[in-house]
Ligand code: 13P
């Protein structure tokens with residue numbers, strides 16, 4: 499869709515009238531990324547929400563990301579253009595189930611991936627994203643027992659990088675699970691000069707075949723800075739749009755065109771416009787939960803990338 503389309507003009511007009519900012523995750527549809535004020539990974543988006551002077555944040559991503567913006571900016575209006583855009587991995591742990599597990603592991607430090615509900619974050623000691631998970635774990639005392647929630651594959655990757663054994667919650671990302679070792683092996687044969695980058699939500703057998711394992715923001719930086727002219731990309735397809743736009747001279751080969759997150763794709767330009775018109779659907783974390791969840795998120799932000 500070109501920038502002059504009436505739909506986009508209306509969005510821009512309303513955005514100005516409402517003093518709104520549009521944040522987009524790297525997995526959003528290309529046309530959403532193209533109208534956003536900021537496109538990034540989970541960590542960059544939460545940092546960007548924490549910094550903004552806008553009154554309204556239109557969050558083009560999934561529910562936990564909008565909740566994180568609400569946790570950090572309680573005075574702002576946070577809109578999620580489709581309230582059904584949830585993350586299936588985040589739904590693999592509830593606060594109730596986490597409380598039960600904590601009783602079985604008294605004294606354990608709970609480190610929770612940002613892909614989780616605000617209630618689950620409220621039960622956690624630290625939050626992390628794929629960009630800073632290794633750093634968060636390295637910041638903890640080596641004698642502490644760690645319960646890592648909910649992504650078992652990100653957890654396994656951290657274990658391999660830090661040498662620390664953790665208790666892993668058995669969650670996973672159904673989209674990244676579609677990426678298989680044979681996909682990478684086949685593409686390596688086809689593109690022998692290419693570098694391979696994958697997301698830490700991939701299976702360990704996939705991560706073991708990659709040259710680098712990075713968050714989506716880390717992949718954007720790697721693509722810019724690396725000498726490689728061909729890069730095989732093991733993550734959700736939406737990132738390919740940004741990689742090609744920012745690096746027109748380089749070739750990006752998706753590991754699997756089936757790696758599509760259906761919930762991310764629920765956000766469309768029409769829904770962005772409607773959400774600004776109607777100022778809904780709203781995402782607002784109740785104050786008691788927000789204050790507890792904020793402790794874990796603030797500890798993460800203090801550690802940084
Ligand atoms: P990033 O923080 O690396 O963008 O990942 C978020 C996500 O949901 C990956 O599936």
Ligand code: SF4
Pocket residue numbers: 560584585586587588613671672673674699734759761762
């Ligand atoms: Fe959740 Fe996976 Fe979609 Fe990321 S790609 S939002 S982890 S389902």
